[in-house]
Amino acid sequence: MLARRPFFITFLAPAVLTAVILAAAIFEVLQYSVREFIPGSLNVGGFTLANFAALNKPIYWWVLADTFFISLLTAIFSLLASYPVAYALVRAKKDWVRSALVSLSITPLFTGEIVRTFSWMLTLGTDGFINSMLRKLGVIDMPIQLMYTRFGVVVALVQFSMPVMIILLATAIAHVDRDCEKAAANLGASPSAVFWRITLPLTVPGILSGIVVVFAWTMSAFSTPQLIGGGKILMISNLAYLQGFSVLNLPFAATLSLVALVCALGSLALMKGVTSRIERRLAVN
């Protein structure tokens, strides 16, 4: 098409420009990661692999493991919380229920990450909504610690990722052939058997892509763990930020960013392999 309509090439310009700038930025990170850190200076020294050697400390492995762990928890809980919503969104009989669910699940996408995180701080804080609620109800005497915990971070990240998860799941659920569900019922499957044996297996592709997308997305989360974790919960982006802008060790921050990138790409590739194997076995696509 491009050969016959050369002017289409013009339309590629923005994409090419973006790609070039991104590649340049990543290259810059790459070259920073192999430079010597000069304490007290923003300038960097000569070539060194010391930054990568410095990675081999329990604290960094711990942060990396925690990042994986939080991302996985977020993906799983996001799935569990989103599936019923997506199911209701697709299957609700009343039009207004469907449109209400669509607006409720999509609008969070249009509020910024900071705004949403700040709302969670108000909710989870010592004098926040949950604690004052529980205290008024007499369930607890002392406020429970929700801020600066892994639990708080995961809760906020789950809510943050739900719109995307819901969209992916709703698409998958909408594609399920209703006749298959009817056929199962006709063959004696109770409504719950229909769900577990037909609907759920047929939506596995959507479930897998939802998990992959949310996992990768959460791997790079920054402001939510930064504000709600408050330095007590560190994900890899927060560590890179700390190194780059508190310690001003830009080369090591670059190394950490690179590690984060490689880990994200690596886990995506791994998941892709796993999911395509599951999908082949189910033969849903």
Add this chain to the structure above:
Amino acid sequence: MTATPTQEASRPITSQEAGSAVDIVRVRKDFGSAVGVADVSLTIRKGEFVTLLGPSGCGKSTLLGMIAGFVTPTAGKIVVDGADITDLEPYRRDIGMVFQSYALFPHMNVHDNIAFGLKMRKLPAAQIEAEVRRAISMMKLDGFENRRVRQLSGGQQQRVALARAIVIRPKVLLLDEPLSALDKNLRAQMQVELSELHRKTGLTTIFVTHDQGEALSLSDRIVVMNKGSVQQVAAPVELYRRPANGFVASFIGEINALPPGRCEVKDGTASLVLPGIGPLAFPATPAAGFAPGRQVRAFLRPEHVRPASAGEAGPNIVTGTVEAHIYQGSHTITRVVVEGIGLIETRVTGADIVASAPVGTPLALAFDLGEAVLLDAGE
């Protein structure tokens, strides 16, 4: 959506109903203000092959959906094997169904598709295996057990759908236009297989189709539906030869509708007097329903209209102008416009008529009125 209790619906089940396989008692389904199925009553005997036939939107699929339990009737009741199942959930009904799209489970292989209903019934594994194997060999699917259903041809998918439905030994087998997705040759073959399957299993079968050819060749009885109502219930031959009304007459096969006229007996000859045309003579035995003075519309199949031989004259011969020939291989349908009557189709063996009566030339037609269907002129 609650059923209006009528006297009919609340009366006790009679012994006669207990002997029948399916009793549909004044079943009605409204969609908002539109009527989907209007007060249909129908009794289907055990082992019978009954076809619901009608144009799309006539309510046949809705009726089938109500028997399967996917559609809740607005009123009336459905009795299967003597038990009222009107309010029973679909999965408790023991009714097998083959869907138009087959609705095979794409994430299961052929074996697991067929075994699904038995697994849901929690039968012992050994029994499931035996039953599945029996169904597989009955539907000639041996060797396909581990195939993905997506890897099967249309005809094979059809057979899996049938095997899956009959393996549960249903009280009734419902077939929702199962042949419509197949190409013509395969459709003819599946028709044969369907009637063979029915003969072997003896299952009470309700078949939904809009194809009159399928209906005529497969059914013990045909239920013709239009606009939610039953038009006629009859055996295929009866339906073709004695349609109860104009809709059935023109829906089943081709038929010529003559303008309204009056039955008369003059000088000992029974005839049909058409205004502006004059009398057309019946043979010695007039068509069923002939009564002097009765206002009727006569319907005549194309095979009962023949081109008159040269020089032939008589009181049942009319002349028109050839409008078109539709050559169909074994026979030719010739359309003739007759003044005062309208378009008449005649069906002649072979293709000779195409040359002997070119388009635009006059052609004399002899009506075999003894085979005519006489319906009230008000129809």
